[in-house]
Amino acid sequence: MNLFVFFIFFLIVLISCYSYGFFFYSYFRKNLNLDVEYCLLLSLLFLCLLSYLTHFFIPHNYFHNSIIFIIGIILFIYYYITNQKNFLKELKLIIFLSIILSIALIIFKTHDDFPYYHFPYTYYLTQENIIFGIGSINHGFRTTSSIFYLNSIFYLPIIEFFSFQFGAILFYLSAVYIFLIQIQKDFQNKIFDFIFYLKLFSLAFILIFFYRISEHGTDRTAQIFIFLLFIELFSLFRKNSKFNEFISKFFILLALIISLKSFYILYLLSVIPIYFFIKKKNLMNSFKLLLKNLSFQFFIVLFFLVLLVNLSNSGCLIYPVSFTCFPFLDWSLGNEASYMNNWYELWSKGGANPNIRVENSDEYIKGFNWVLNWMDGYFFNKVSDFLLGLIFLIILFHLIFKSKLKKKISIRNHIILTLIILLILFFEWFYNHPSLRYGGYSVIALLLFIPSSINLSRNIKTKNFKNKISFFVIISMIIFFGRNIDRVINENKKYNYKPIIDAKYRLDNNHFRIDKYLNDKKKVLFECKMNKILNCNFSDTITMYKKNKYYFLKKND
Secondary structure, X not given: XXXXXXHHHHHHHHHHHHHHHHHHHHHOOOOOOOOHHHHHHHHHHHHHHHHHHHOOOOOOOHHHHHHHHHHHHHHHHHHHHHOOOOHHHHHHHHHHHHXXXXXXXXXXXXXXXXXXXXXXXHHHHHHOOOOEXXXXXXXXXXXXXHHHHHHHOOOEXXXXXXXXXXXHHHHHHHHHHHHHHHHHHHHHOOOOOHHHHHHHHHHHHHHHHOOOHHHOOOOHHHXXXXXXXXXXXXXOOOOOOOHHHHHHHXXXXXXXXXXHOHHHHHHHHHHHHHHHHHHHHOOOOHHHHHHHOHHHHHHHHHHHHHHHHHHHHHXXXXXXXXXXXXXXOOOOOHHHHHHHHHHXXXXXXXXXXXXXXXXXXXXXXXXXXXXXXXXXXXXXXXXXXXXXXXXXXXHHHHHHHOOXXXXXXXXXXXXXXXXXXXXXXXXXXXXXXXXXXXXXXXXXXXXXXXHHHHHXXXXXXXXOHHHHHHHHHHHHHHHHHHHHHHHHHHHHHHHOOOOOOOOOOOOOHHHHHHHHHHHHHHHHHHHHHHHOOOOOOOOOOEEXXXXXXXXXXXXXX
């Protein structure tokens, strides 16, 4: 599969996905009230929801997925022929941006967790309908992520499973596009408050710091949307903001954040400022508007499906939070939840790695016993470099946008409240799982960017302000493109990777081990049934049985 074929499939997927979003944007205006730049993200939310739902009944094979994208192409042809307002204009801009960002799709070395559970889980979705207790096989299968479910529907003829990075780049493309359009709108409307600068900061951050798509996994994509979530939250308090539009955008983002990583359910705290807004504005009909809103309905359904899939995988609503487990379920892994929760905490606090593990781990993770070791082993290797990068970015912003003339601004209560919520989230992150990948990137960056944005908003705009904005956006794009070019060159030297001839990433038998294991278990189960043998696989650590057309996996005591 050469690079040309690879990109053609990506464009087909992109066009089809966007057409779904435009369909909802066009035909559900009364129940949506959404800005057009959110169309692509809305379609990805819908496809995640659809993927979760259909997996309870059928695998996401070629037939299932081809139907989804054929419908998307039919929608595209319809909108193209009828020349629907905004459709072609927005799609052209998205395709142009995708051409710039698509360099990130050229990947040979994947995420460290890709062979462990990212690929096996996604491939499992394409081969099987839901199997209860699948988490018994692999720790990574005990929780779910919408990125796996989205990627599974990109399993198509010819491109096969080499499209399992499409989800990350489509999410990334959606976020960058939203930032660019909103920055442009603010400039045209001459709105240069701290939210405007926060959008610039966030765009620069994700282009410069999150440039490597293969490292996004289930964590960084959600953190990109956390930036957008808080920006939309602040924008609610702008003059002339529309509550209906805010609801649509807010719940799209919140649904994706929680479904990408279940423990981001903590970000439900972000609804607190909304409550105070409703109370202040005396919006008595807000609850009725909320129930009618399509984005909110998608959020509720997806949230329920995520919990249901988690329950079917591990017997816990949110693994490894032990009090959410149901020990009476035959496949429940609740007896391991506390141990695994401590293990994740130990790992994130620098007490364990592939080469070493501290003695008396239970005592190590208590209180702040771990801080000194974490500082020595993690802070001064990763967090310090990250902070230096943020500080450099902030200084650069102030140098570019500095002005001798200043204006007075007041910090409103909702800003203080939101900062308090961020501080709570930061403390929870630091105390329980202080690894940047577990939410640290976004919460630390926001705590630094918001005060910096407030300070920058005091500047009186100069005549060349537009040129400064354009310069900063273009430089961020160039850095993104340049770092990815450098990455591809290094992969070519190190692995003899030649994407023009063969654009596929590296796979081996290890990636397919879960599928092979399931097929072997099914074969044993079939032979048992044919020979009327009871408990013929009891000697194995995991027993498979079938009930009401569904397979179950149970760990043996």
